[in-house]
Amino acid sequence: MRRLTYTALLLLATASLAIGQEARDKNILAALRHGWNFELRAGLSMGGTAPIPMLQEIRSVEKYNPKLNVHVEGQATKWFDPHWGLVMGLRMEQKGMVTDARVKNYHTSLLLGDGAEASGNWTGYVESNYAASSIVLPVSAAYKINDYGKVQAGLYAGYRFDGSFTGHVTDGHFRMGSPIGERVDFPADKQATYDFSDELSRFEAGMQVGGSWRAYRHFLVYGELRASFTPIFPGSFTTLTTKLYPIYVSTGFSYLF
Numbered sequence: 292m293r294r295l296t297y298t299a300l301l302l303l304a305t306a307s308l309a310i311g312q313e314a315r316d317k318n319i320l321a322a323l324r325h326g327w328n329f330e331l332r333a334g335l336s337m338g339g340t341a342p343i344p345m346l347q348e349i350r351s352v353e354k355y356n357p358k359l360n361v362h363v364e365g366q367a368t369k370w371f372d373p374h375w376g377l378v379m380g381l382r383m384e385q386k387g388m389v390t391d392a393r394v395k396n397y398h399t400s401l402l403l404g405d406g407a408e409a410s411g412n413w414t415g416y417v418e419s420n421y422a423a424s425s426i427v428l429p430v431s432a433a434y435k436i437n438d439y440g441k442v443q444a445g446l447y448a449g450y451r452f453d454g455s456f457t458g459h460v461t462d463g464h465f466r467m468g469s470p471i472g473e474r475v476d477f478p479a480d481k482q483a484t485y486d487f488s489d490e491l492s493r494f495e496a497g498m499q500v501g502g503s504w505r506a507y508r509h510f511l512v513y514g515e516l517r518a519s520f521t522p523i524f525p526g527s528f529t530t531l532t533t534k535l536y537p538i539y540v541s542t543g544f545s546y547l548f
Contacts (some may be wrong), residue, residue: 328368328376332513332533334543336360337387340421340523340535348399348533354391358422361385362541368433372471376433378443379524386537387422396470397450400530401460401483403475410530415463421523423454423491429441442502447517455488490528495537496521501511504544509547 336356362384370376394417400410426515431445461482467473477483501515522534 295462296306313387326376328382329548330366330368331546331548332366332382332543332545334362334414334513334541336362336384336386336517336539336541338517338537338539339390340537341424341542342471344538346533348394348397349485350393350395351401352390352392353416354389356389358385360387360389360539362543364429366545370435374435376435378429378431378433378445380427380429382427382429382447382450383425384419384427385422385424386419386539389418389457390416391416393417396466398530398532399460399485400487401465401485403483409465409467411468412466413460414466415460415465416459417458417548419458419464420457421454421456422485423523425449425451425495427495431499441500441501441506444500446497446498447496450495451491451498454491455486456487456491458490487530490524490530492521492523492525494521495519495523497537500526500543504545511547512542513545514540514542516540 335358339355339357362382364380364382364384366378366380368376368378376511393415395414396412397414397417399413399417400408401413402408427447427449429445429447431443433441433443435441459482461477462479463477465475465483467475467476497517497519499515499517501513502510502512505511517537517539519537520537524531524535
């Protein structure tokens with residue numbers, strides 16, 4: 292009797308799941324009939340934070356590491372006619388880079404050997420390490436070229452919930468306070484560090500433009516350029532006199548429901 296009860300409960304649970312799946316499938320089909328498409332995207336981004344325009348203080352970029360920046364996004368598209376639609380999404384993304392450069396009279400703040408922080412101008416080698424994790428809300432207008440390809444462009448707003456901006460300097464000299472201040476030399480075997488992680492801005496807004504191509508019935512490949520209107524540090528942060536803007540190119544695969 293107990294075995295029959297367990298079997299009956301199992302059959303009921305299986306039937307409930309089947310009915311639930313059938314209801315979900317009907318809901319998706321109903322949405323498609325009313326002009327909606329749903330996509331799940333996953334991919335990688337490559338880029339960095341850059342001053343616009345490039346500063347004269349940056350004499351050369353010695354090395355660049357784009358890191359492995361992953362993003363996952365869900366999109367819903369409402370098509371108003373055979374060609375035009377509105378795309379709304381929710382994206383979790385990582386941004387980051389490591390750069391090594393040679394600079395001259397670059398204004399910054401350093402943690403010296405005694406633990407004291409000093410502002411001034413640095414000439415020499417500098418390494419910067421940037422990382423950020425954000426949740427992003429993109430909204431774009433889409434144009435369907437044909438049954439296989441579409442392009443889209445729009446705006447996005449993001450909130451950074453984690454991030455860091457750190458680095459070190461070496462093989463150069465530091466002028467305390469100003470370009471003519473007291474000089475402190477740092478040979479190649481000596482370095483000073485900096486950490487501006489707590490100063491990073493929480494909010495970001497920018498534009499994005501890209502396109503996708505349907506490779507199979509449900510699978511698409513896509514590419515997108517994303518450029519921020521807002522720098523990674525707020526206007527109240529004056530330790531770095533330059534404004535750094537995130538600019539990234541993203542590519543990946545998408546599943547079309």
